[in-house]
Amino acid sequence: MATGAFEATEPKPRPKRKKSPTNSLTAQISHYVSMCGGYAMRINVGGFYREDVGYIKSGSTVGVPDLICVQNGRLIGVEVKTGRDWQKEEQKEVEERIKQAKGVYIIARDFDTFRAEFDAIIRGL
Template sequence: MCSLFDAIDKTIDDSRKGAVTALRAAHLQHLRNSSTMPDEELQSIAKNHTWTDKTANGLTKMIVAFLDYTGHYANRINTQGQAQVSEVGRYDVITGKLETTKRITGYRKSTTKKGTPDIDAIISGKPAKIEVKIGKDRMSKDQKKQKDKIERAGGMYYIAKDFLGFYTWYLQITKQK
């Protein structure tokens, strides 16, 4: 006998499969439009491509790919700074050679505003910003301020925790069912 929780889990699994199937279908169409390979090979590539929404990096890649494949604009925003790396020389008296090593000598701050979302998108002609949060990750005060500012300016803002949630939101805002 199937418990209520088993039924809910199956529904969630079926919905997740539907969302991933939509991503795979969009990926296949993208491959068909940009390749001269035989369709059987393209189907194999799309079917065997591994997608995961268990990590922030994986979910971000899924969302950007899906939006790109479905004709929208999506760009991943790099909001972290960069380490300054310098080569440092050292003379080895035993070998008589100059050895160089790389060392982090500083840090260059990011030029993006604090709280900038992970993905910048245009969906059906409307600006959309998407923040990716996995597990216990929560929005910072700066991110909440940016969210409010974006929404006041007329943009859409979504906090993506998994691909199914994103896909459901996507269907709602594009009025597809």
């Protein structure tokens, strides 16, 4: 083989990781909003780590809800909290700003409670 030539190899299979409870709940909520005729967009404000450069911030605004949903023209921010996770101060500030702008904000800890709250909101729209 010539120097510097590239030899293709089969990619190593990645071990399947179990979805975290937060990711599972977020996916369920996003799917449900879509099934109800709305639009849900996941917002990932967490950064990530790369060995070559270290931790990289996402560039997103801190405190933005995990899901930004639009249902019948109304903005609904959904913050997903599982286990011992709690709402941070920046998230409380964003919640207040969304409510002041006549948007809706839901803190979702489980799917059934979210669905009941979401259904009540869209019935009132």
